Amino acid sequence: MDKRELGNSGLYVSKLGLGCMSLGTEEQSAVEIVRYALDHGVNYLDTADLYDFGQNEKIVGQALKGRRDQVILATKVGNRWDDVDDGWRWDPSKSYIEKAVKDSLRRLGVDYIDLYQLHGGTIEDPYEEAIEAFETLKKEGLIRAYGISSIRPNVIKRFLSHADIQSIMMQYSLLDRRPEEWMPLLEEHGASIVARGPLAKGMLSERMLAKASENVREKGYLDYSYGELEQTLSSIKERLDSRSMNELALQYVLSHPSVASVIAGASSKEQLAQNIDAVNADPLTDEEVKLLKDLTTSSRYDAHRD
Template sequence: MKKNRLGNSDLYVSALGLGCMSLGTDEKHAQEIIYAALEEGINYFDTADLYDVGANEEIVGKALKDVRDQVIIATKVGNRWNKNHSGWSWDPSKKYIKEAVKESLKRLQTDYIDLYQLHGGNIEDNIEDTIEAFEELKSEGIIRYYGISSIRPNVIREYIEKSSIISIMMQYSLLDRRPEEIFPFIKEHSVSVVTRGPLAKGLLSEKWTSKLSEKGYLEYSHQELHDLLSSIQNKLVSENRSMTELALQFNLANDTVASIIAGASSVKQVRINAQATRSDSLNEDERKILLTLTKENIYKEHR
């Protein structure tokens, strides 16, 4: 599988990464999915201390322990579980980040993290304090690089201008094109985008008819979604081109995107996503049709 450079770092990540949040807590089942990902050429695994109260990191760390030097492990910090694990609060403080990373290292069974990401963020945060924590961890060799997971333009601009982040994780798909407005700014500063939610909760997969909801999706009503997805199906889906391929290749057609993080709850799903990622890139006609059919929406908040 093709590998792309993450920002201006020496990390080269597979065009498709495995989003580990949906692995579940059945260790054997989760390991089968992770091993299938490795077989497909995926070297990029994304987890978080929030997922399953740390159990996700434990499963990922154990499964990848024997191939640690061959993979990129990314995890996240900032959401602090309360004592009885009934909920969590936001804590991007330097003190908490430097405490939390120690626990993540233990669970992941490693002595360093390739990519440590802030799991959210508000413009009201003490951003300088947060950056200081990441920079110290980097200088100590505990993390190799850091990034943020955020869709907020104001937060993204602050971190790009004030820190040495190499990546930004953002929700991006044919049905959510809001990140495109800030892509040029991100690219200009040699930072990469890692996308999540590329299949829009299954609406951009082969099972899209069963995923339609009366609530619609973001700015799309139920009827708009039905008409849009029917048009894509009729105009572009063929024996040689699936809906999943179109969705993933749409993300990869933007050169600001280094990798797509897609979750998988089965081995079959991993293999389908990997095959779609390895398929032919969108041609100009396909891309034009998709851009014409879908909404060029923007973020209304967090300006």
């Protein structure tokens, strides 16, 4: 599988990354999915300390035994649950990040993390503390690069201006094209997009609206009413019928040079195999990209702007 550099980090990630949140808690099945991914060219695994309150990191660590050198390993920090009775709270402080990374390393069973990401954030956060923490961890060799996971424009602009971030994880798909507004700025700062949600909750898979939730059926999805979703997906399928929906969805996101990798979850090897086939297919032509843009809506973020 082809690889792309993550920002200017020197880390080369497979075009398809495995989003580990959907692996579940049954260890044997989850480990098999991770190892299937590694066996088929996926070298980029994305987890978070919050997923199943640390259990996901433990499972990923089990799957990596004996194969650490084959993997670009990413996890996230900021959602703290060790001092609350129920749920979690947001804590981007330097002291917590420096504590949490050691907990993640222990659960993962590794000596270092390739990409450490701030798992959210607001404009009110003490961002200088978080940046200082990440830079300290880099100097100590506990992480190789850092980034953020955020869709908030004011947070993204702040970190691009003040930190050596290599990546921004953003929800990005044919049905959610909001990140396209920010691609020139990311390219200017040498940062990459890591695209999560490329299949739009399954609506861009072969099952299309059979995967739509009750909420989507009632209220639509982002700028699309449910009727507009039906029309849009039907038009895509009809006009580009030589390709699968998975292929169109993943290849559209990958057609943008700002994107280093698409992160897709998988709860089975069969689902993972479909995504692997989709990213290994021929890239979209310029004509196909233009047609997909014409058939979908280019939206923008309305909130959290300067």
